[in-house]
Amino acid sequence: MSPRAAGRLTESSLIRAVRQRAAGGPGVRVGIGDDCAVLEPASGTLLLATTDLLLEDVHFRRRYAEPADIGWKSVAVNLSDIASMGGRPRWALVALACPTGTSLEEAEAFYAGALALAGEHGVALVGGDTSVSPAGWLVNVTVLGEVTLAPVLRSTARLGDVVAVTGTVGRAAAGLAVLDRAKAPPGVPAEWLADVTGAHLRPRPRVAEGQWLASAGGVTAMIDLSDGLATDLGHLAEESGVGARVEIERLPIAESTRGLARALGDDPLAWATGGGEDYELLLTSEPNAFSRLGEGLERATGARLSRIGEIVADGAVHFVDARGRERPATPGFEHFAAERRRG
Amino acid sequence: MSPRAAGRLTESSLIRAVRQRAAGGPGVRVGIGDDCAVLEPASGTLLLATTDLLLEDVHFRRRYAEPADIGWKSVAVNLSDIASMGGRPRWALVALACPTGTSLEEAEAFYAGALALAGEHGVALVGGDTSVSPAGWLVNVTVLGEVTLAPVLRSTARLGDVVAVTGTVGRAAAGLAVLDRAKAPPGVPAEWLADVTGAHLRPRPRVAEGQWLASAGGVTAMIDLSDGLATDLGHLAEESGVGARVEIERLPIAESTRGLARALGDDPLAWATGGGEDYELLLTSEPNAFSRLGEGLERATGARLSRIGEIVADGAVHFVDARGRERPATPGFEHFAAERRRG
Numbered sequence: 001m002s003p004r005a006a007g008r009l010t011e012s013s014l015i016r017a018v019r020q021r022a023a024g025g026p027g028v029r030v031g032i033g034d035d036c037a038v039l040e041p042a043s044g045t046l047l048l049a050t051t052d053l054l055l056e057d058v059h060f061r062r063r064y065a066e067p068a069d070i071g072w073k074s075v076a077v078n079l080s081d082i083a084s085m086g087g088r089p090r091w092a093l094v095a096l097a098c099p100t101g102t103s104l105e106e107a108e109a110f111y112a113g114a115l116a117l118a119g120e121h122g123v124a125l126v127g128g129d130t131s132v133s134p135a136g137w138l139v140n141v142t143v144l145g146e147v148t149l150a151p152v153l154r155s156t157a158r159l160g161d162v163v164a165v166t167g168t169v170g171r172a173a174a175g176l177a178v179l180d181r182a183k184a185p186p187g188v189p190a191e192w193l194a195d196v197t198g199a200h201l202r203p204r205p206r207v208a209e210g211q212w213l214a215s216a217g218g219v220t221a222m223i224d225l226s227d228g229l230a231t232d233l234g235h236l237a238e239e240s241g242v243g244a245r246v247e248i249e250r251l252p253i254a255e256s257t258r259g260l261a262r263a264l265g266d267d268p269l270a271w272a273t274g275g276g277e278d279y280e281l282l283l284t285s286e287p288n289a290f291s292r293l294g295e296g297l298e299r300a301t302g303a304r305l306s307r308i309g310e311i312v313a314d315g316a317v318h319f320v321d322a323r324g325r326e327r328p329a330t331p332g333f334e335h336f337a338a339e340r341r342r343g
Numbered sequence: 344m345s346p347r348a349a350g351r352l353t354e355s356s357l358i359r360a361v362r363q364r365a366a367g368g369p370g371v372r373v374g375i376g377d378d379c380a381v382l383e384p385a386s387g388t389l390l391l392a393t394t395d396l397l398l399e400d401v402h403f404r405r406r407y408a409e410p411a412d413i414g415w416k417s418v419a420v421n422l423s424d425i426a427s428m429g430g431r432p433r434w435a436l437v438a439l440a441c442p443t444g445t446s447l448e449e450a451e452a453f454y455a456g457a458l459a460l461a462g463e464h465g466v467a468l469v470g471g472d473t474s475v476s477p478a479g480w481l482v483n484v485t486v487l488g489e490v491t492l493a494p495v496l497r498s499t500a501r502l503g504d505v506v507a508v509t510g511t512v513g514r515a516a517a518g519l520a521v522l523d524r525a526k527a528p529p530g531v532p533a534e535w536l537a538d539v540t541g542a543h544l545r546p547r548p549r550v551a552e553g554q555w556l557a558s559a560g561g562v563t564a565m566i567d568l569s570d571g572l573a574t575d576l577g578h579l580a581e582e583s584g585v586g587a588r589v590e591i592e593r594l595p596i597a598e599s600t601r602g603l604a605r606a607l608g609d610d611p612l613a614w615a616t617g618g619g620e621d622y623e624l625l626l627t628s629e630p631n632a633f634s635r636l637g638e639g640l641e642r643a644t645g646a647r648l649s650r651i652g653e654i655v656a657d658g659a660v661h662f663v664d665a666r667g668r669e670r671p672a673t674p675g676f677e678h679f680a681a682e683r684r685r686g
Contacts, residue, residue, distance in 0.1 A: 029494075030494070030496065033498075034428070034497050034498065034582075035393060035423075035424040035425075035427040035428055035497065035566060035567060036392060036393040036427075036430065036488070036494070037391065037393070038389050038391060038428070038490070039390040039391075039392060040390070041384055041390055043386070046372060046381050046382065046383055047382040047383070047384055047390070047487075048379040048380065048381060049379060049380045049436055049469065049470060049485070049487060050378060050436075050470060051470060051472055051483070051485055052438070052472050053438045053440055053472045053474050053481070055474060055476065055477060056477065058440070058476070058477055059474075080378075081379050082378075084378040084379075085377070085378055085379050085381070087379065091392065093485060095394050095395070095483050097396055097398060126392065127392060127393060127394060128394060129394055129395050129396045129483075131396050131398060131401055131402070132401055133401070134398060134399065134400045134401055134478055135477050135479070136477060136478070138396070138398070138481055140394070140396065140438050142392070142394055142436060144390075144392060144487075151372075151373070151379070151381050153377055154377050155376070155377065223378060224378060239376065239377075
């Protein structure tokens with residue numbers, strides 16, 4: 001086979017390459033190659049299913065997102081949904097459409113990125129679809145998972161519950177602010193740049209954390225941060241029929257994020273409240289369970305849990321400063337507003 | 344709410360509208376509205392999972408495909424995959440991206456089309472995703488199903504098996520040929536036009552037929568006809584490590600298809616062998632089981648089963664005429680060939 005022929009992207013060459021890399025796994029009776037995947041869920045479990053689109057120039061730009069990044073992230077956003085229910089991700093179906101002129105190597109790099117993250121979490125690639133795209137890279141990933149205990153919903157927060165978040169907020173928005181610029185801002189430490197751009201391009205879903213939290217007892221509701229704290233807390237509050245009050249001084253914002261905000265003249269609080277794609281877990285807990293949960297989570301997984309506010313009766317999300325004054329929240333991502341872009 | 348506000352497409356307005364229509368169903372613990380659907384598979388079953396992209400100007404054109412048609416077909420192509428394994432479809436996740444300027448009514452019509460077919464098969468819409476699209480309508484549907492007996496694979500055909508197909512072949516290609524023209528050909532009966540364009544726009548997946556065939560005994564392999572007889576029989580033969588010989592005179596071609604071919608100056612055999620998207624079931628059976636299967640299937644479901652050839656040792660697909668002379672097959676759909684379009 002000539003090098004040129006080897007690089008030509010056809011459906012069969014791509015499927016052949018992906019099948020070689022995706023070697024099945026536990027619970028996979030039939031993987032890639034038949035009309036359906038045939039899977040064997042563990043007995044006594046409930047099935048979790050989630051699906052997400054990632055579209056070029058809506059969710060990412062090719063100028064800074066390599067095919068492997070796109071593959072990684074398209075799996076990450078779905079694993080994060082499984083994590084937010086306290087589930088164990090098991091199987092992924094990956095549909096990819098690439099524009100004419102895409103090479104087999106680029107398409108393979110996409111799958112390598114997807115498989116790298118899937119492999120870290122024991123998730124098998126069991127199916128998908130491929131097509132030419134009329135405009136840019138288009139990805140849809142579906143992840144199936146399992147939960148043995150009752151899944152943690154977003155609709156079950158109760159009045160007086162603590163509102164808490166894992167890790168830090170605003171880091172992915174800082175990364176996007178850097179990536180959106182042609183040049184990195186001068187005088188900023190390289191590790192800050194790597195930290196925030198890595199958070200944006202290759203988020204690490206809180207899968208182990210979600211499972212630990214769901215099994216620890218005392219977590220009353222959970223959601224992952226995809227559209228931004230203000231929007232996602234709004235979803236949790238609305239579905240639970242309650243409101244929420246967040247103390248902005250308590251928001252965990254990384255040093256890298258604050259440093260980039262200074263360098264770029266941006267507001268780190270706007271990133272922390274309105275920026276999407278942190279893929280941290282936002283949860284509510286019984287008030288007297290919070291300390292135990294925070295200490296236990298850090299011991300078990302290394303992740304910090306920060307108390308950022310409480311559930312209130314008033315059906316809205318309020319951000320208040322140390323003196324209790326309300327601060328307007330930056331609205332999150334609206335998927336049909338073409339002028340604003342996530343990612 | 345003013346009529347204008349009612350028609351504005353936002354993520355929340357769309358999700359609200361879809362949630363009202365998708366009311367859960369058996370085995371649905373949590374449907375649309377949380378991070379994941381929570382599903383309860385029937386005990387003792389294996390899980391089937393399949394996913395398909397449908398992209399504007401690759402798989403369909405908006406000039407002739409209404410939103411409700413796109414919704415219908417995006418579910419149909421996945422149900423057909425479940426059918427080809429002999430499975431029972433249960434749950435669907437539907438991801439939709441529409442261009443700026445799409446109205447809420449158009450997006451709702453898409454879901455109405457999807458739900459109409461899903462409802463016919465007892466399939467609940469349990470999740471999805473929505474986004475603005477950078478270019479045209481983009482759809483990805485994932486369907487999950489169950490199978491109690493062993494699923495029928497495409498890789499288990501054996502030497503000497505009968506090759507058979509349900510219904511007719513080439514009808515969807517005839518429909519596409521009509522739809523691709525600005526005007527319908529003159530002097531063609533309206534019922535022919537309705538038959539072939541309906542086959543293309545609103546295919547009826549052979550779900551009941553697939554389940555009956557899988558449980559009847561004697562079916563050795565099965566696949567659905569999405570990319571065309573030559574291509575899909577090629578897949579079945581390749582995965583089974585065999586070849587196939589098809590007698591072109593035996594191909595079941597509808598009167599409407601033949602009539603349109605005459606009117607348009609096209610070759611009905613090219614449609615029958617190379618045209619995709621008939622979503623019929625192509626199967627192999629033990630030779631002495633064929634008569635029983637054909638009679639039983641027609642009695643149980645009304646669908647005709649036609650014997651069209653046999654499995655041979657030579658690892659290729661041959662189309663032969665009544666005198667045994669080989670006839671070149673029209674190649675099927677290649678998903679990365681931008682110059683050729685499916686749908």
